[in-house]
Amino acid sequence: MQAVELYAIQNSLILRARGVELLILPVHVEALKGLKESKSFAEYFLQTAMVNRSARKLYEAWLKKDSTLWRRVYHSVMNDFNEQPEEAAAESK
Numbered sequence: 622m623q624a625v626e627l628y629a630i631q632n633s634l635i636l637r638a639r640g641v642e643l644l645i646l647p648v649h650v651e652a653l654k655g656l657k658e659s660k661s662f663a664e665y666f667l668q669t670a671m672v673n674r675s676a677r678k679l680y681e682a683w684l685k686k687d688s689t690l691w692r693r694v695y696h697s698v699m700n701d702f703n704e705q706p707e708e709a710a711a712e713s714k
Contacts, residue, residue, distance in 0.1 A: 624687040627694065629701035634694070638683055645670050653698045662695060 628635040632647035645653075649670035656662040671677040684690050 625683050625690055625693075627697045627701075629697055632702060634697060636680070636683070636694070641679065643671070643676055643680060646672075650698060650702060654702065659695065662698075663691065666694070 625636055625638040628637065632650055634645035634650055636643040636645070645666075649665075653662060653665060653670065656665055667677055667680070671680055
């Protein structure tokens with residue numbers, strides 16, 4: 622089991638670990654999807670998507686315990702949200 626779980630729900634990204642959740646708002650998810658370079662993605666994620674200092678500190682603590690977290694967040698933002706409109710279109714048929 623991984624320390625931090627990721628959920629893509631209603632165009633928001635939820636990071637959950639040990640009963641604590643961080644929510645990345647849809648506006649930030651859309652902006653992150655446009656950033657292909659890893660450095661700019663990480664910078665935007667930490668400085669803008671994490672809207673307060675407490676969220677940044679918690680995320681940084683999670684990074685120390687889960688070395689795959691950056692890769693999984695990037696993959697989730699770039700891939701998981703692309704599938705949702707297709708699923709909604711399939712359900713409406």
